Amino acid sequence: MLSQRTRYAIRALLHLADRYGKGPVQLAEIADAQKIPAKFLTVILSEMGRAGLVDTQRGKDGGYWLAKRPSEISYGDVIRLTRGSLALLPCASRLAYEPCSNCVTQEQCRLRWVMLQVRDETARVLDTIRLSDPVPVPLENVAAE
Numbered sequence: 001m002l003s004q005r006t007r008y009a010i011r012a013l014l015h016l017a018d019r020y021g022k023g024p025v026q027l028a029e030i031a032d033a034q035k036i037p038a039k040f041l042t043v044i045l046s047e048m049g050r051a052g053l054v055d056t057q058r059g060k061d062g063g064y065w066l067a068k069r070p071s072e073i074s075y076g077d078v079i080r081l082t083r084g085s086l087a088l089l090p091c092a093s094r095l096a097y098e099p100c101s102n103c104v105t106q107e108q109c110r111l112r113w114v115m116l117q118v119r120d121e122t123a124r125v126l127d128t129i130r131l132s133d134p135v136p137v138p139l140e141n142v143a144a145e
Contacts (some may be wrong), residue, residue, distance in 0.1 A: 006082040008036045009044050013053065013078060017070035017131040024063030051081050076126035086126065087119040
């Protein structure tokens with residue numbers, strides 16, 4: 001499950017991607033359009049700035065913009081930045097591996113094997129889709145869970 005912070009980060013970056021090359025975008029515009037609390041958005045955009053995804057300029061004509069082209073930023077990049085890993089279990093993480101404290105040995109754990117497959121397939125999809133990519137399916141056709 002994605003955290004609210006991750007969802008906000010993706011929405012904010014998509015907003016900036018839609019305005020890529022058109023100059024700085026004011027924080028208030030992003031916050032209002034994406035329904036993100038301004039204080040929370042400031043923290044998220046600062047984090048994205050430290051990661052090299054967003055640049056900013058202060059002042060009356062300032063604002064935020066993507067530091068990279070939208071085609072250079074994948075959903076996987078953003079999720080890893082905000083969540084730390086794509087894996088559902090720490091023992092299935094490729095970048096932040098930790099053994100599970102209450103598990104059988106790794107060699108005996110069948111759940112870890114399944115979660116590694118899930119993690120790899122999730123990474124394949126999320127690392128392929130870029131902020132510049134159009135949404136392939138109208139959202140009204142997606143069934144609610």
